[in-house]
Amino acid sequence: xxxxxxxxxxxxxxxxxISADPGSFCRLIINTKKYSRKKTxxxxxxxxxxxxxxxKPGGHEKTIQLRTFAGDIEMFYEIFLQKVYEHxxxxxxxxxxxxxxxxxxxxxxxYFSQLFSTAMIYAVEPDPSNFDILTSNLSEEILQxxxxxxxxxIYSTDGIVNLKQSAKAYNTGIAEEDTxxxxxxxxxxxxxxxxxxxxxxxxxxxxxxxxxxxxNAPEEWLDIVKIIVMECHSPAIRKKSAALLREKGFEILPxxxxxxxxxxxxxxRSNND
Numbered sequence: 237x238x239x240x241x242x243x244x245x246x247x248x249x250x251x252x253x254i255s256a257d258p259g260s261f262c263r264l265i266i267n268t269k270k271y272s273r274k275k276t277x278x279x280x281x282x283x284x285x286x287x288x289x290x291x292k293p294g295g296h297e298k299t300i301q302l303r304t305f306a307g308d309i310e311m312f313y314e315i316f317l318q319k320v321y322e323h324x325x326x327x328x329x330x331x332x333x334x335x336x337x338x339x340x341x342x343x344x345x346x347y348f349s350q351l352f353s354t355a356m357i358y359a360v361e362p363d364p365s366n367f368d369i370l371t372s373n374l375s376e377e378i379l380q381x382x383x384x385x386x387x388x389x390i391y392s393t394d395g396i397v398n399l400k401q402s403a404k405a406y407n408t409g410i411a412e413e414d415t416x417x418x419x420x421x422x423x424x425x426x427x428x429x430x431x432x433x434x435x436x437x438x439x440x441x442x443x444x445x446x447x448x449x450x451x452n453a454p455e456e457w458l459d460i461v462k463i464i465v466m467e468c469h470s471p472a473i474r475k476k477s478a479a480l481l482r483e484k485g486f487e488i489l490p491x492x493x494x495x496x497x498x499x500x501x502x503x504x505r506s507n508n509d
Contacts, residue, residue, distance in 0.1 A: 250317045256290040256297045264289055267304045274305060286369055294350035301369050307404035308341055315343045323492060325463060325504055331355050331437040337390055338442035340406050342370035349377050356382065358431055362389035362399055362419040363408040391421035392449040409444035424450060424457050441466040451477045458484045464503040474501060
């Protein structure tokens with residue numbers, strides 16, 4: 237009971253601090269409550285209209301679109317309240333190029349853009365509905381040529397794949413069967429070539445099991461990556477990817493537990509200057 241009360245108060249004060257006007261504060265509080273009451277239900281999220289909030293993440297006023305029941309609010313709290321992508325290693329290295337695989341509606345890319353104001357970010361998201369909101373949320377960064385949105389799925393081969401959606405928008409994954417939703421598939425080397433990327437200082441991976449395709453075999457592209465933060469969606473994938481990263485010269489860093497957030501794998505190239 238005490239923990240629940242403390243969590244509720246934490247969210248209340250966070251909403252107050254991050255809201256740029258009273259209306260946005262009230263909408264965020266009300267819709268957070270609505271989501272917490274119905275988050276276990278199923279929702280046709282493609283028919284759900286996002287709500288606009290005038291917020292100030294990082295002190296910079298910005299209009300952010302969040303769907304109430306699709307999990308967007310949950311993702312927003314994970315990144316800006318619980319700070320799941322905060323890690324001491326990021327303060328030890330110069331970050332100029334970021335690849336955000338599984339960018340969802342753009343919250344992680346927004347967080348990184350504020351943390352590293354001069355970095356170039358490539359935000360990769362396959363889900364059409366998520367991608368539309370991402371381009372809206374990051375329109376300022378796109379216009380400033382600080383961010384490149386890429387609608388594609390990272391896969392083991394180039395081509396076209398089916399996408400399987402769920403009630404939670406962050407759970408979209410690749411499906412073997414015909415789902416009626418298709419998207420372009422790219423191998424990571426193809427993605428790097430098309431974007432003309434020569435080095436990646438920070439690679440964030442949250443692709444709903446797609447990391448199994450990404451780490452299907454030792455790849456030369458790992459040689460241009462310095463820091464990786466990754467959510468693994470099974471113990472087997474976690475074990476295999478960690479072993480591969482060690483083979484390729486990465487050190488697996490101690491896990492940092494964040495309240496309400498998934499345990500992420502952080503890795504840094506051992507010989508990184």
